Amino acid sequence: MSVMVQTIRGPIAIEDLGLTLSHEHLTAGSGTMDRVPSVYNEDDAYAVNIEALARAKAAGVRSMIDLTTMDLGRQVRLLQRVADADTGVNIVCATGVYRWVPAYFMGRDPDDIAEFMLGEITEGIEGTGIRAGIIKLAWDLEYRLDEGPWSPRSALERCARGAARAAKAAGVPISCHTVATDELGTPLLDIFEEEGLDLAAVTIGHSNDTTDLDYLGRIAGRGANLGFDRYGGVRDDAENERRAALAKSMFDAGFGEQVSLGHDGSPYMRFGGIRPTNLDCWTGVPTHEVPWLREHGLTDEQIAGMTERSIRRTFEAAAGMRRG
Numbered sequence: 001m002s003v004m005v006q007t008i009r010g011p012i013a014i015e016d017l018g019l020t021l022s023h024e025h026l027t028a029g030s031g032t033m034d035r036v037p038s039v040y041n042e043d044d045a046y047a048v049n050i051e052a053l054a055r056a057k058a059a060g061v062r063s064m065i066d067l068t069t070m071d072l073g074r075q076v077r078l079l080q081r082v083a084d085a086d087t088g089v090n091i092v093c094a095t096g097v098y099r100w101v102p103a104y105f106m107g108r109d110p111d112d113i114a115e116f117m118l119g120e121i122t123e124g125i126e127g128t129g130i131r132a133g134i135i136k137l138a139w140d141l142e143y144r145l146d147e148g149p150w151s152p153r154s155a156l157e158r159c160a161r162g163a164a165r166a167a168k169a170a171g172v173p174i175s176c177h178t179v180a181t182d183e184l185g186t187p188l189l190d191i192f193e194e195e196g197l198d199l200a201a202v203t204i205g206h207s208n209d210t211t212d213l214d215y216l217g218r219i220a221g222r223g224a225n226l227g228f229d230r231y232g233g234v235r236d237d238a239e240n241e242r243r244a245a246l247a248k249s250m251f252d253a254g255f256g257e258q259v260s261l262g263h264d265g266s267p268y269m270r271f272g273g274i275r276p277t278n279l280d281c282w283t284g285v286p287t288h289e290v291p292w293l294r295e296h297g298l299t300d301e302q303i304a305g306m307t308e309r310s311i312r313r314t315f316e317a318a319a320g321m322r323r324g
């Protein structure tokens with residue numbers, strides 16, 4: 001039987017994912033931003049998302065992973081409205097926690113954290129029928145603060161253990177925001193390994209923020225997937241070219257089935273203030289990065305390893321853990 005992937009419109013067969021963006025956000029900001037009218041307006045958020053999704057679909061995008069957790073400004077009513085609009089783009093939404101672990105979870109047992117995540121995966125988010133299909137974690141500068149059981153590092157580690165337990169129980173993958181130059185993929189995979197997780201179900205995101213092929217090779221060598229997901233986030237074309245070239249380097253190193261592409265983009269960005277609306281935030285991969293890879297010798301079949309099969313592999317590995 002085919003593996004099913006939970007989207008905001010319900011489960012779909014994994015074969016139907018098609019070209020999938022690995023790391024995006026319908027909205028991004030703070031967990032309480034919807035209570036501040038000058039920051040968040042749902043009708044505006046809806047309008048820009050519908051247009052940006054239409055442009056993504058026209059460019060060839062079939063699916064996207066929305067990695068916005070509750071504390072990063074996920075808006076479940078907006079997710080419901082977008083689901084009802086039937087945009088033609090499958091959207092997988094996330095449970096999990098962002099980098100400043102909410103006080104509610106600090107010092108908690110990982111099993112309590114897993115229970116919260118499982119609730120959003122199996123029952124629904126905030127009392128709705130929308131279910132999360134993936135777990136998001138975010139390890140950033142806070143990981144450097146390590147002073148006892150209430151330190152940011154301890155909180156992040158407890159969340160990672162909780163995520164691993166929820167992922168195994170529910171059969172869903174984990175996708176991680178990391179600081180690649182701090183090599184945070186390494187301690188994350190260490191915890192997941194201790195928890196008995198199949199590392200093929202894990203995406204180590206923002207990995208193309210580094211140029212260190214040795215580190216990237218070590219992460220992929222352990223079986224994990226690499227998120228090369230900030231394409232187009234920088235206006236500078238040279239930077240985008242560097243990111244495309246890095247994807248090709250990993251392909252050349254034999255890891256073409258373990259790299260996923262995305263933008264970390266949102267048409268409604270409230271992270272770091274109100275940012276200009278970019279309705280083409282989800283088109284850079286299909287309209288620039290994929291053609292660049294083609295021009296530099298990769299076949300469409302090989303490119304599909306990065307745009308389709310790599311993400312499928314994480315869902316298949318996750319489903320396998322639940323069966324196994």
Ligand SMILES: [Zn+2]
Nearest residue numbers: 023025067264
């Ligand atoms: Zn992101």
